[in-house]
Amino acid sequence: MSKTVTTTNPYTNKKIKSYDYFSEQTIADILKQADDRFHQWKTVKLSKKARLLNKVADHLWEHRNKYAKLITTEMGKPITESQAEIEKCILLCAFYAKNAENLLADELIKTEAQESFISYDPLGVILGIMPWNYPFWQAFRFALPTLTAGNTAILKHASNVTGCALVIQDIFEEAGYPKGCFTTVLANHDTIENLLKNDIIKAVSLTGSEAAGRKIAEIAGSQLKKLVLELGGNNACVVLNDANLDKHLDTMVNARMQNAGQSCIAAKRFIVESGIYDAFIEKFTGKIKTIKHGDPLLDTTQISTLAKADFADTLEDQIIRSVKMGAKVHFGNQRNGAYYQPTIITEVTADMPIFKEETFGPVAAVIKADNQESAYEMVSDSSFGLGTMVFTENIKKAKKNIIHIEDGAFFINEMVKSDPRLPFGGTKNSGYGRELSKEGLLAFTNKKTVYIK
16 A cells, blocks of 8 residues: 555646655554643633633634645635635634533532533543545544543544645644644554554544445444544435525535535435426526636636545436436536536436436436425435435425435535534435534533532
8 A cells, every 4th residue: 555645736737745644653653642732721711711712812813824725725626615615614613712611510419419410521532534635624624622621632624635734734833733632644544543543533424425434433433432424425406486596596505515515415406396497497507508628726716626536426427327327417527637527417316326326527417296295206206315405485384304314414505515603414325413503613522410409
């Protein structure tokens, strides 16, 4: 197995930089340092941790353009989206800096005892295995609540964003976090398995594919280690007859095409009620045609390349197999290396790959539903359960379907998106556990019962 990793600009296909994987001894030293640091870090007052969070936010803001360029260069998203990603990380810092002390406060419970309460104690060293599609946001979404709760963190990032991974460690240390609080490791898959089995690692957070989740869950389960899994998604975007297309069309397009469709919570299945189907197809296609493709470092670019040519191969194969089963290419479907043209596929049925599988790219599968009942039934006809969005003017009626939607999120007249203030996660093959909000802060804590008589 290779001892080095090389990052490549997916737009230019030019090599950026090569890095050596860490030796076993280096990783062992990192684990010991993180473990030693934990026993000091867990006693640090939350007021100091809040000040450090604010310093991280200030640092991100000061260097936002540099970091945005790094994201775009390594994984190809438009520079404006990379800048927005950095700004979202800043909001995350602000949320926990403001709310952590209250959210982590002992929860008093009245019993026969003189005093009884729940204490939220950190677990120890937590391993985060993070993906490439939002290289800063995913890492910070894991790290900030984990560190603030009193744990220390080790990051194994996706290899194609190694530059981002190393810079993120620098950001924490430059903000004043002691060495060992947050450390990036450069390691291959075999090393990760050994990390998972190491007694120093107390729990794992993985954002990645369903296949990766199953493998990590198998290893973590054998070690009886807590696990938070945020895996793939096959989100439905339901467009009912009374939907206001003029008002919400931009949101629908963005829900599929943001980050070139490389998002677990992107709208992938557009389930459109028959009465509005023709109007939706016409307006949706018109808007898709206006999306400006080009160099991701230009502010005017709205969509660029996928992160790797391999991803375009997978997408193309899913479409080919679906077309053989009767699907029609309504618009697009041209590719050039890692670039895939925004594409609309119609006459899609529930047995086709682009309905059943997760499509990680700018391809919208459109399905006609005879009525509202059949539309909602199609939503849950999926092995995934990350999020659903419904567009309708009858919000009262839509809310009655909350209990029938099996996903981790249900958005009405808005695209599914993560928010620091709200818990984030899925059901079924989309994983389990929650990130962000109070749930994310408590994810890696020991909820300890204290009883004093």
